[in-house]
Amino acid sequence: xxxxxFRWNQALNSLPDMLQGALVTMxxxxxxxxxxxxxxxxxxxxRLSGNRILSAISATWVEIARNTPALFQIYMVHFGLGGFGVxxxxxxxxxxxxxxxxxxxxxxxxxxxxxxxxxxxTRAARSLGMSSIQAFQSVILPQMLRISFLPMxxxxxxxxxxxxxxxxxxxxxxxxxxxSDLNARTFRTFELFAIAAVIFYVITKVxxxxxxxxxxxxxxx
Amino acid sequence: MIEIENVRKSFGPLEVLKGINLTVAKGEVLxxxxxxxxxxxxxxTCINGLEPIDSGRILVDGIEVHARTxxxxxLRQKIGIVFQQWNAFPHLTVLENVMLAQVKVLKRSKAxxxxxxxxxxxHVGLGDKLKVYPSKLSGGQQQRMAIARALAxxxxxxxxxxxxxxxxxxxxxxVLDTLRMLASExxxxxxxxxxxxxxxxxxxxxxxxxxxxxxxxAPPEELFGAPKDPELQKFLAATH
Numbered sequence: 099x100x101x102x103x104f105r106w107n108q109a110l111n112s113l114p115d116m117l118q119g120a121l122v123t124m125x126x127x128x129x130x131x132x133x134x135x136x137x138x139x140x141x142x143x144x145r146l147s148g149n150r151i152l153s154a155i156s157a158t159w160v161e162i163a164r165n166t167p168a169l170f171q172i173y174m175v176h177f178g179l180g181g182f183g184v185x186x187x188x189x190x191x192x193x194x195x196x197x198x199x200x201x202x203x204x205x206x207x208x209x210x211x212x213x214x215x216x217x218x219x220t221r222a223a224r225s226l227g228m229s230s231i232q233a234f235q236s237v238i239l240p241q242m243l244r245i246s247f248l249p250m251x252x253x254x255x256x257x258x259x260x261x262x263x264x265x266x267x268x269x270x271x272x273x274x275x276x277x278s279d280l281n282a283r284t285f286r287t288f289e290l291f292a293i294a295a296v297i298f299y300v301i302t303k304v305x306x307x308x309x310x311x312x313x314x315x316x317x318x319x
Numbered sequence: 320m321i322e323i324e325n326v327r328k329s330f331g332p333l334e335v336l337k338g339i340n341l342t343v344a345k346g347e348v349l350x351x352x353x354x355x356x357x358x359x360x361x362x363x364t365c366i367n368g369l370e371p372i373d374s375g376r377i378l379v380d381g382i383e384v385h386a387r388t389x390x391x392x393x394l395r396q397k398i399g400i401v402f403q404q405w406n407a408f409p410h411l412t413v414l415e416n417v418m419l420a421q422v423k424v425l426k427r428s429k430a431x432x433x434x435x436x437x438x439x440x441x442h443v444g445l446g447d448k449l450k451v452y453p454s455k456l457s458g459g460q461q462q463r464m465a466i467a468r469a470l471a472x473x474x475x476x477x478x479x480x481x482x483x484x485x486x487x488x489x490x491x492x493x494v495l496d497t498l499r500m501l502a503s504e505x506x507x508x509x510x511x512x513x514x515x516x517x518x519x520x521x522x523x524x525x526x527x528x529x530x531x532x533x534x535x536x537a538p539p540e541e542l543f544g545a546p547k548d549p550e551l552q553k554f555l556a557a558t559h
Contacts, residue, residue, distance in 0.1 A: 222406035222465075225367060226420035226472060227395040236419055240410045319409055319452035 102288070109289035112280045116290075119276030120297050126193050126264075126272060127257040133193075134200025134257075135250070139239070141205040142212070146234075156205060163202020169263045171195045176267040188269035195267075196260050203253055204246070211245035212238070244317050251309035255302045262298075273297060320344055321366060321476065321509070326375035328361060335361045337531040338375070343509060345475075348502045350510045350518040350539075353528035354554065359511045360403075362528075363478045366509070367391075367398045379476070396424060399469030403481040405461045407453035413440065414449040417468045425472065432471075439467040443497050459490030463497050470501075477501065479510040515558055519543050527551045 141159055144152035163171065172195030176186060186194065215238060223233035243250075262274035269275045277294040281287050321343040328336040335358040343349050351359045364370040366377055368384045368391045377384040382394060408416050417436035421427045427435070440446055443463040453461050462482055469477060479498065483491040495517050502508060502521040512518055518525050519539045526536040527548065535548040546552045 216404075216406075218402065218404055218406045219408065221369060222402070222408070223420070225369060225395060225400045225402075226468065227392045227424040228420055229392050232423045236423060237408055244410060317410075319454055 104289060105286055106289055108284065109280075109286045109293055112284075112290065113293065115276050115280065116273060116294060116297060119271060119273040120301060122271045123258060123261045123273040124301060126189070126196065126261050127254060130193055130196040130200055130257050131250075131254050133197040134204055134253070137197065137201035138204035138208055141201060142208045142242075143234070145205070145209065146212075159198075160202045160205050163199050164206065168195070168199045168260050169266055171198050172260075172263050173266050188264060188267045189271070191267045192261065192264040192269050192272070195263070196257050199260065200253055200257055203256075204250065207246040207249040207253075208242055211242045214245050215241050247309070247313055247317070251306060254305055254309070258302055258305070259298065320378075320380060321507075322378040323362070323366070324376050324378070326362075326365065326377060327373045328358075328365060328370065329373055335531050336365070336372070339533055341526065341533060341536070343476075343507065345507050346505050347523045348506075348508045348510070348521050349524050349526060350512055350522040351526045351528060352512065352515070352518055352554070353534075356530075357528035358531040359528045360480050363400065363480050363509060363511060366478060367395050367400050369400075392424065396472055397475045398478060399472060399474035399476065400478040401462070401465050401469050401480065401482050403484045405458070405465040405482075405485075407456075407461045407464060409453055412450050412452055413445060413456070413464050416453065416464060417471050420468070421471055435471050436467070439471045440464070442470070442500075443467045444493070457490060458486045459493045462486060462490075462494050466494075466497055466501075475507060477506055477508045479508060479512070481511050481513065483512070483514060513558075515543070515555075527554065529554070 141156040144156040147153065172192055175195045175198070176188065176191035179186065219237055219241070220233050223237040224230070228236070261272045264272050264275055265278065270279055273294055277290050281290050284290070323339050323341040326336050326339045327334065335356075339358075339362060351362070353359050361370060365372050366379070366384065368389070372385055379394060379397060382389055384391070384394060408419065411419060414433065414436050417439060418429070418432040421432035421435060422429060437446070437449065440449060443466055445460060445463055445467065448456060448460065453464065456464065466482070482498070483494050486494065491514070495514060498508070498510065498517070499521055510518070522539045524536055525539045525542045527534050527542065529548075529550045535542060535546065535551050542551070543555065546555055
């Protein structure tokens, strides 16, 4: 029978702790995006290089990141590498795992974006005497980042949500980890996770909306 | 001086340049006419090394374009090229479009590059569009911007590849006027064009290409007035 007594006040007393956890979640998501975007640009260059080994590295990364569960990727960073004597903290494992996943998805996004940029852009840049690196950096890259801006914000939202997978590596300072610990102590499961869900929702909404505002500000052409 | 010696070039089984010999002197305006697929545009992209050649050689001021030791990025600073599709960089303003390569390639300071860009844009009549993005320009304006972008590199030669072909008819005139102005200023130019009237007016010599061969080359009054090559006679009859 339904005889659960809601105790919102008790749960809401934990709000400061949860917001502290939300900050950690955002920190991990932002760092994982910065790393993810940087690695994805490198992987994209690998792919464009025409070098077989570099292309294979890029393709393999994308395949693994997109076709295995993110949870496995994080687990592997923590316990898989642990088997080789590389012991990373839960925080670092989670960060690297999410960054790995981000890099894979973003590389694929960048590939699609590059297809939308006419070859003649590179040709025009090269005919002005720019090196292939200069042409990529000043002409192709900015257009590529613009085209993949919205997919990038999706990935950012996904990165926020993926932080909850830190559970598998005993991460306990992010929003999910804090909530889970509070739950273990108080058993206010419904209230605590409902509050955490609202916080997650607000964070991701703010990201999507501010991305839209930022896009309007950045891309005036 | 641009010297083209027995240049051959194939795309797969299709030979598009079948042994071209041609010299363009400093200050000369050469226009190249001919049907599509005659190899005239390919020749231009070979001159600045965007396309490799199969045999023969091309010398620009004595430097062999396709030699392994040639620094193409450096050579291309001498040779401005403008294409049928103007290829404006959409993420940069008109001013930034014209400044970019000056800063990156010629290592000019921002201030120098901006001054030169403003000068060239005024020159082609876009002085009031500096802060505008290319998407807000007409085709003719974008093409003039592309010309200014090439000119800002202070090239010794300008290669113009059907620069009016993709334009609406009412916009052709403004671009041709820009080219006329360049010609009158003594710029060495090779123009591939379908504008016969323009070719007749500005050229020192006109070359007619047909199926990968330079079938005839002569001063315009001679080439248009008394064409010798039978294919050229047919071509002129069809275009008039």
